[in-house]
Amino acid sequence: MAPENVIIIGSACAGLTAAIYTARANLNPLVIEGYQAGGQLMLTTDVENYPGFPDGILGPDLISLFRKQAARFGTRFLTEDVTRVNFSKHPFLVQVQEKEFKAHAIIISTGASANLLGLKNEKRLMGKGVSTCATCDGAFFKNVPVAVSGGGDSAAEEALFLTKFASEVMLIHRRDKLRASKIMQDRLFKNPKIKIIWDTVVEDVLGKEAMTGLKIKNVKTQKTSEISCEGFFVAIGHTPNSHLFAPYLKLRENKYIETAPNSTKTSIDGVFACGDVQDFVFRQAITAAGSGCMAAMECEKYLEKIHQ
Numbered sequence: 001m002a003p004e005n006v007i008i009i010g011s012a013c014a015g016l017t018a019a020i021y022t023a024r025a026n027l028n029p030l031v032i033e034g035y036q037a038g039g040q041l042m043l044t045t046d047v048e049n050y051p052g053f054p055d056g057i058l059g060p061d062l063i064s065l066f067r068k069q070a071a072r073f074g075t076r077f078l079t080e081d082v083t084r085v086n087f088s089k090h091p092f093l094v095q096v097q098e099k100e101f102k103a104h105a106i107i108i109s110t111g112a113s114a115n116l117l118g119l120k121n122e123k124r125l126m127g128k129g130v131s132t133c134a135t136c137d138g139a140f141f142k143n144v145p146v147a148v149s150g151g152g153d154s155a156a157e158e159a160l161f162l163t164k165f166a167s168e169v170m171l172i173h174r175r176d177k178l179r180a181s182k183i184m185q186d187r188l189f190k191n192p193k194i195k196i197i198w199d200t201v202v203e204d205v206l207g208k209e210a211m212t213g214l215k216i217k218n219v220k221t222q223k224t225s226e227i228s229c230e231g232f233f234v235a236i237g238h239t240p241n242s243h244l245f246a247p248y249l250k251l252r253e254n255k256y257i258e259t260a261p262n263s264t265k266t267s268i269d270g271v272f273a274c275g276d277v278q279d280f281v282f283r284q285a286i287t288a289a290g291s292g293c294m295a296a297m298e299c300e301k302y303l304e305k306i307h308q
Helices: 013-024 039-043 059-072 134-140 153-162 182-190 285-306
Strands: 004-009 030-032 076-078 084-086 092-096 099-108 112-114 145-149 168-172 194-197 200-207 211-218 224-228 231-234 238-240 271-273
Touching: 004 013, 004 092, 004 285, 013 030, 013 059, 013 099, 013 285, 030 099, 039 059, 039 112, 099 285, 134 153, 134 231, 145 153, 153 168, 153 182, 153 231, 168 200, 182 194, 211 231, 271 285
Parallel strands: 004 030, 004 099, 030 076, 099 271, 145 168, 145 231, 168 194
Antiparallel strands: 084 092, 092 099, 112 238, 200 211, 211 224
16 A cells, blocks of 8 residues: 555644645545544533634534535544554554554654542532633623632643633632742732632532532541532643654653744654644744644645655
């Protein structure tokens, strides 16, 4: 079987934008979208900050539109997980269970997974009060109390951002001091809307159709109690889905795939990475789509060069 021009691994905003661009360039891309196709937007209810949708759009509906547009230009999809890759020789090898594919170029867009606390009702109420992104969902919580779990810079940033909307922001931290940088701590302590609940862990999210509060426990006294809030933001970091590629590609210390400055090129010529698997700064649908466009254009130039 002749090698594919390009295989795109992953199928959220970055991968599907790369598919649209490579398909329109007549590269006949194959997207191996995985069983959990669509990425983090599939867990999001309303998306109000994606340009072109003044009334907002549901996360899964936005992904569906991306996919239809990619299919319209001839993108092929395989709804299975990649089980192994080999980037040590060219063409590159991509294995899906027993099936083997080869490709002249690879675009990796496998995203990142938000770290969760592992609570009983956390996933069930995701998008119904529980969120992992204040920038995405903060505006839905105007004039109501919300809580944030975490103690690092990301939790501090989320809490401060939420004060623009919420009536009160409760930052719940398991220790008696924060890991956040001093400047972030100073901002937290000065903000009258922020209340820090020390030495405390979240035991569960309360609510049936939508969350109504949290069950919390003080780790020093072991006393449990309940607090009322309509939003709960889990801010304990993200893990990039990069483990498959670690034997071949250069990763940053935080396990995100390293790409060249102003580029999606990885440490291997012909392998490109876009979206949240390489972006640990912005992590937005719109920036992921933009980097998918970049990867497709760089991929097209690479294929032109090797096929001359």
